[in-house]
Amino acid sequence: MKQILMAEPNISEGRNLDLVQQIVAAVRAVPGVTVADYSSDAAHNRSVISFLGEPNAVLAGAKALALKTYELIDMAHQHGEHPRQGAIDVCAFIPIRNVTSAEAVSIAKQFGKFVGELGVPVYFYEDAATRPERTSLPDLRKGEYEGLPAKLADPKWAPDEGPAVFNPRTGALVTGSRFPLIAFNANLRTTDLTIAQNIAKAVRHISGGFRYVRGLGFPLEEKGMVQVSMNLLNYTKTPIHRVLEAIRSEAARYGVTVAETEFIGPVPMDAVQEIVRFYLQCHDFKSEQVLEMALLED
Amino acid sequence: MKQILMAEPNISEGRNLDLVQQIVAAVRAVPGVTVADYSSDAAHNRSVISFLGEPNAVLAGAKALALKTYELIDMAHQHGEHPRQGAIDVCAFIPIRNVTSAEAVSIAKQFGKFVGELGVPVYFYEDAATRPERTSLPDLRKGEYEGLPAKLADPKWAPDEGPAVFNPRTGALVTGSRFPLIAFNANLRTTDLTIAQNIAKAVRHISGGFRYVRGLGFPLEEKGMVQVSMNLLNYTKTPIHRVLEAIRSEAARYGVTVAETEFIGPVPMDAVQEIVRFYLQCHDFKSEQVLEMALLED
Numbered sequence: 001m002k003q004i005l006m007a008e009p010n011i012s013e014g015r016n017l018d019l020v021q022q023i024v025a026a027v028r029a030v031p032g033v034t035v036a037d038y039s040s041d042a043a044h045n046r047s048v049i050s051f052l053g054e055p056n057a058v059l060a061g062a063k064a065l066a067l068k069t070y071e072l073i074d075m076a077h078q079h080g081e082h083p084r085q086g087a088i089d090v091c092a093f094i095p096i097r098n099v100t101s102a103e104a105v106s107i108a109k110q111f112g113k114f115v116g117e118l119g120v121p122v123y124f125y126e127d128a129a130t131r132p133e134r135t136s137l138p139d140l141r142k143g144e145y146e147g148l149p150a151k152l153a154d155p156k157w158a159p160d161e162g163p164a165v166f167n168p169r170t171g172a173l174v175t176g177s178r179f180p181l182i183a184f185n186a187n188l189r190t191t192d193l194t195i196a197q198n199i200a201k202a203v204r205h206i207s208g209g210f211r212y213v214r215g216l217g218f219p220l221e222e223k224g225m226v227q228v229s230m231n232l233l234n235y236t237k238t239p240i241h242r243v244l245e246a247i248r249s250e251a252a253r254y255g256v257t258v259a260e261t262e263f264i265g266p267v268p269m270d271a272v273q274e275i276v277r278f279y280l281q282c283h284d285f286k287s288e289q290v291l292e293m294a295l296l297e298d
Numbered sequence: 299m300k301q302i303l304m305a306e307p308n309i310s311e312g313r314n315l316d317l318v319q320q321i322v323a324a325v326r327a328v329p330g331v332t333v334a335d336y337s338s339d340a341a342h343n344r345s346v347i348s349f350l351g352e353p354n355a356v357l358a359g360a361k362a363l364a365l366k367t368y369e370l371i372d373m374a375h376q377h378g379e380h381p382r383q384g385a386i387d388v389c390a391f392i393p394i395r396n397v398t399s400a401e402a403v404s405i406a407k408q409f410g411k412f413v414g415e416l417g418v419p420v421y422f423y424e425d426a427a428t429r430p431e432r433t434s435l436p437d438l439r440k441g442e443y444e445g446l447p448a449k450l451a452d453p454k455w456a457p458d459e460g461p462a463v464f465n466p467r468t469g470a471l472v473t474g475s476r477f478p479l480i481a482f483n484a485n486l487r488t489t490d491l492t493i494a495q496n497i498a499k500a501v502r503h504i505s506g507g508f509r510y511v512r513g514l515g516f517p518l519e520e521k522g523m524v525q526v527s528m529n530l531l532n533y534t535k536t537p538i539h540r541v542l543e544a545i546r547s548e549a550a551r552y553g554v555t556v557a558e559t560e561f562i563g564p565v566p567m568d569a570v571q572e573i574v575r576f577y578l579q580c581h582d583f584k585s586e587q588v589l590e591m592a593l594l595e596d
Contacts, residue, residue: 004590036592052593096589180589244578261580266589272574279577280542282559291394291478291564292302292585294334295350295594 002296004097005055005104006036006180007062011047011069012084012171014040019072020047026068032057036266045080046089050266055099055107062091062111066173070118075145075171083138085145086171088115090137092126093177096268101127104177112175116161121152121172124160128176134160137174145171182232182271183264184240186247187225190256193217196226199250203230203243210246212238225259235271241278269293300594302395303353303402304334304478305360308387309345309367310376310469312338317370318345324366330355334564343378344387348564353397353405360389360409364471368416373443373469381436383443384469386413388435390424391475394566399425402475410473414459419450419470422458426474432458435472443469480530480569481562482538484545485523488554491515494524497548501528501541508544510536523557533569539576567591 013019020040028035033053040047051061066088073087082089091111095104105128112122129135143151149166151157158164159172188196196217201207204215212234218227228247232238248258273287287293311317318338326333331351338345349359364386371385380387389409393402403426410420427433441449447464449455456462457470486494494515499505502513510532516525526545530536546556571585585591 004593006589034593036589052589240578258579261578262582263580263587265587266592267587269588269590272570272588275574275578276570280538280559280573281556282561284560287590289561289563289565290567290570291304291334291350292567292594293590294564295302295332296590 002097003054003099004052005058005099005107006050006052006094006096007058007091008048008050008094009062009065009091010089011049011073012045012075012078012080012087012089013073014044014046014080015042022072023065023068024049026064027051027061030057030061030064033061041082043080044082045078046082046084052096055103058093059107059110063114066115066118070120070170074169076168078145083141083144084171085141085148086120086173087169088173090125091173091175093175094180095177096180097270101177101179108175108177112161112173115173115175116159120162120167120170121148121159121164122161123172123174125174125176126178130160140174148172179234180268182235182240182267184230184232184243184261185264186228186244186261187220187223187259188228188251188256189259190226190254191219191224193219193226195251195254195256196228199247200228200230202250203228203246210238210243213243235268235274239274239278240271241275300395301352301397302350303356303397303405304348304350304392304394305356305389306346306348306392307360307363307389309347309371310343310373310378310382310385310387311371312342312344312378313340320370321363321366322347324362325349325359328355328359328362331359339380341378342380343376344380344382350394353401356391357405357408361412364413364416368418368468372467374466376443381439381442382469383439383446384418384471385467386471388423389471389473391473392478393475394478395568399475399477406473406475410459410471413471413473414457416468418460418465418468419446419457419462420459421470421472423472423474424476428458438472446470477532478566480533480538480565482528482530482541482559483562484526484542484559485518485521485557486526486549486554487557488524488552489517489522490552491517491524493549493552493554494526497545498526498528500548501526501544508536508541511541533566533572537572537576538569539573
């Protein structure tokens with residue numbers, strides 16, 4: 001069974017697309033790495049790159065990305081709307097297929113060590129965090145690039161790898177591992193925003209809903225609908241169908257129906273497998289039965 | 299967009315597994331070909347091999363299979379329960395992804411020409427048939443191997459490629475193209491076989507049901523259930539969900555429910571895409587959104 005790990009680095013350049021493409025090309029040149037997607041945001045001055053492969057190939061891809069990014073991006077001259085504290089602001093390693101969380105954490109730690117040895121302060125977050133207060137990216141990024149000299153002088157913020165010394169060119173790196181996040185929206189046949197907001201409250205963790213759901217209600221004026229917009233943080237423990245069926249049930253109390261749903265961005269095959277199992281009652285369905293998946297094993 | 303074609307040759311050897319493995323190895327040795335599966339049946343004295351790849355790679359794989367099969371299998375000494383008239387009895391080329399039926403037919407015709415030039419009489423069937431009475435494999439195979447000398451002497455059965463001469467070692471080949479077939483079963487929470495038989499009648503083409511469904515009712519004694527066993531011959535025109543919803547609806551009239559469903563063998567990703575679109579109302583869902591599919595494009 002082939003293993004698939006994904007890396008999702010966010011780099012602090014979203015305007016000079018030639019430079020972004022040079023960084024992407026450096027990743028692509030690594031054998032066994034597939035760049036699945038990349039996109040740049042000029043206002044945020046930030047690009048997100050997704051690449052996939054077996055764990056060691058992805059580690060090699062991340063190292064190639066680090067060398068090229070630190071060569072090309074100088075944080076001393078970087079500004080944008082998005083909070084950031086490094087040229088590679090954050091790099092998540094995400095288990096996709098036949099990879100355990102522990103294996104993904106191990107790759108993140110090896111990447112952090114490599115970047116630390118380049119003279120960059122490195123913090124581990126999420127599943128790779130070394131202490132509870134370092135779990136969340138927003139917490140780790142407080143004070144941003146401009147606050148790094150003071151932060152690094154504070155023993156409480158001693159980096160997990162690399163020197164406790166401000167590197168003006170690179171800033172700091174946050175890296176670690178997290179589960180794949182699925183962005184899933186349900187659009188409702190009503191213009192009543194309070195209904196979307198009530199349903200978002202019903203399904204999201206913070207207000208009593210499913211543990212691995214974040215959600216908000218939004219108007220969709222151009223469609224004459226409202227949207228329950230969600231992030232599903234762990235599709236194995238809070239599967240897509242369970243959330244959708246709860247939305248359908250809650251919408252029914254208002255005499256409202258779901259008009260359509262959408263995924264923003266990618267979905268792992270194992271999440272699709274669970275959709276087929278639930279809706280077809282096909283309890284033993286395996287994604288390996290999908291013909292195209294045989295090609296991945298070769 | 300990568301193209302994926304599948305070849306499914308049936309060879310007339312299911313007892314000497316060493317010989318079958320030599321034939322499979324000859325296919326595997328062709329660059330760009332992935333052997334997805336193969337299985338042998340001793341009573342039938344027959345093996346089915348499935349391999350995938352881009353159309354030209356699959357054609358090369360089929361040619362390698364033909365050379366090795368004609369080297370190793372001598373039909374003059376072959377017997378088994380399964381009807382057959384050649385060492386390669388039939389070879390179907392099946393469009394899986396981004397391949398049109400016309401392209402698959404063209405590959406089948408090229409393969410038939412190649413085999414014909416080896417001195418083997420060749421008939422084209424299904425979507426590659428040259429006349430209506432040559433569409434169906436059972437019709438083409440009437441008389442079997444033993445009837446070939448008389449058949450080839452009859453101008454009505456002049457082969458589409460190769461000589462109208464009996465080749466005792468190879469027999470004749472039937473090749474062509476057909477749509478992928480999905481074997482799908484629904485098991486019902488009842489032991490009343492007539493319910494499964496009635497539902498099979500309701501959904502299958504021959505008795506008034508969906509155009510691309512064949513179906514029968516069977517008892518499943520060990521489970522205390524009955525089964526609606528189906529072949530879905532064109533999942534784009536008669537999709538899986540429509541058949542299953544009809545089964546659920548017909549079962550309800552007897553107060554019976556579907557306990558489980560199963561796929562026997564492989565399912566193309568595009569069929570899974572339609573399941574997700576229907577049950578999640580995710581109208582724009584694309585199988586390319588499945589993360590692992592990005593690896594196929596590389």
